[in-house]
Amino acid sequence: MKHTLTCVECPMGCEIEVVTENGAAVSVTGNSCPRGKAYAENEVVCPKRVLTTTVRMTDGRMLPVKTNLPVKKAELLALMQTVNGLHPTAPVHIGDVLVKNISDGADLVAADNME
């Protein structure tokens, strides 16, 4: 199967073509550097994204949160169920770990300070 995608790893936006067989990438062309090859292979085999959202604190304020590493795109909805159950109490500081290893070694961390 042939996939065409635009690399988002840098502003050049190379158009990359990936051929897959049995769910594995067997050919990557159009990338200008190794980062693009890795991006394209991951994107067609197991796309990942940084989860960014907000959680309601116990005092009602909304705290921005994110994963510190990309997580499997297919898991995002399930992870949101965990995230939606969180209600941290102030003070919270940027980078505080709210859920250790929420998925594949990625932690859910605070993305802002709430005193």
Ligand code: SF4
């Ligand atoms: S392949 Fe390399 S040069 Fe091209 S957009 Fe991706 S990161 Fe940038």
